[in-house]
Amino acid sequence: MAKRVAPRKCSVADTLELVGDRWSLLVVRELSHGFHRFDQIVYHTGASRDILAARLRKLEAVGIIRRRLYNEHPPRYEYRLTSAGWELCDVLLTLMKWGDRHLNPDNPPLRYHHSCGEVLDPVVVCAHCGGPAVRGAHSPFGPALAQD
Template sequence: MPKDADPRPCSIADTLEIIGERWTLLAVRELLHGVRRFDGIARNTGASRDILTNRLRKLETAGILRRERYSDHPPRFEYHLTPAGRELGDVLLMLMKWGDRHLNPDDPPMRFHHSCGEVLSPVVVCGHCGREARHGIHTPEGRGTRPSSTI
């Protein structure tokens, strides 16, 4: 990128500064599965203790999780997602859907069921009209955007 070029201002880039790393998202996955303690998160993600400690602190600082002490001697903590952290479940579901389709089409390693009883197939829909948002997304010219583009 040329030195004089400014990167596009974007919430995607801002979000990736916090969660855009493998161990961070896998830690959130474990918390969504109800794993609350450090050793369980480390075991299920494969992250080293020092990396996981760093990622959990970053998530706490960003308001995505909070620590709760469950033992005084020695001091031990559980991790709990905040409402902002629970919202990342939607992001992880979409990542999983993409991976199932493009990386594991014949045998997805994990499936979730919706409360209706069927295998969950998440979609992103427009909150205004209710139509699937995969097609027709565009950025209008204006604040923080380059000329209009369609994804």
């Protein structure tokens, strides 16, 4: 009988528990694009109303979004990203870059332009030295995970 090994404890696993489903990250995407109302988010994500309501509650409970009443009768709310939610946008940009490269290399569905005027090409860098976080011997994940 094979020995069971405890799962590796890490922040990636913990984060995926909170936002590791399709709908949560798409909610963050839509809020970052300025769509703050429930019906707008349903329209732009394609999520069913019950799934979206559950994701919004979860994201609010963990502090990624905040809800604000904008109409009292009937009660209507809009949703905004918190600072923690805005930080997830860096993850979305990196996911988009990967998708553009590996899923849509000939025709990326959306391109962002940086304030400098050029097409945005997000890169993960070290906050201390500014060097890129690259695969290989100097990978933050270690050489064992740096191989293809």
